[in-house]
Amino acid sequence: MGGSPCCDTTALKRGPWTPEEDRKLLAYIQEHGHGSWRCLPENAGLQRCGKSCRLRWTNYLRPDIKRGKFSLQEEQTIIQLHALLGNRWSAIATHLRNRTDNEIKNYWNTHLKKRLARMGIDPVTHKPSHAALSSPNGDSKNAANLSHMAQWESARLEAEARLVKESKHRQTQHASASAPAPAQLLNKMATRLTPPRCLDVLNSWENLGSKLKIGSSGSNRDIPSPTSTLSFLENVSTISRVESSEITGILGTFGTEIDAFGTQQCDINMTWTMESTDENVNFVHLLLSRSGDGILTDNGGRDGEELEDNKNYWNDITNLMTCHPSRSPKL
DNA sequence: AATTAAAGCAACCGCCACTGA
């Protein structure tokens, strides 16, 4: 783990943490909180620098950390957010409860990036590789994808420009740090001027989902064993001239940051991911972007533990789409 | 069984943003 140390470490230990060090750090923080990381090592009796203690706590010892295999839902969320946010691992981590940015980053680099590459998707740009674009029967689908991509990109870029203008004003109004709302997330993203990214990956992931639904060879050990009727759909669509209050009605009960949409009529681009069986809708993730200003919101990815009546939830969404048939979803 | 290569991941560093003096 190369490079020069971050501080004077002549008397400080480096490298892997021992169980005894973990115990000391855990016990100290549980009793006193971490307070100043700089002072913590001495107070806790550790021969480590504060930075090392903070890293060990945030990436390993924190009691709310979820460890182990990533679920299919988590993988999809990471890919979708990476398409929007790029390598903003901490921002992505705020959307995956109990996963650390470091763990997500490692998982992306060791699993997802390679898998996307095998699927013909450039993991940096999230655009299809040349080979994928020139597939014999993909022209019409790609054209539709490009249309949606253009809508998303347009909305996102508009939002970035607008939010850069507003950033100074917002900074004075949002002095207290809390979990970032999607608009705040975009604000932070905008200040770093991320390169344009697209959402072709969603469609390729859909293809993977379709293969999984049909296949029973079990060759892909990364995917949880499906039930006999598991279906998995992803889509991007645009609802025209919808009252955002209609969407509020659907999402409001799940504590969504729908307030960002206000109450006026607007065009809304909608990306959704769902997983269902005959009996249940196990997971629904909605990502909405208002055309014009590109304000984003989502439902955070709702799973079976959170959705009391998943089928009704999904029915509400599909009914809404049906009421706006001009660009209804391809189900 | 031994060796080598690849994968996984914890931990590190440098940089940057924020805050208060």
Place this chain on the structure above:
DNA sequence: GTCAGTGGCGGTTGCTTTAAT
């Protein structure tokens, strides 16, 4: 406005484990 201290983030390293030969 400037500067130092601090915490957080993203990129990277290198040790350990697993798979392949």
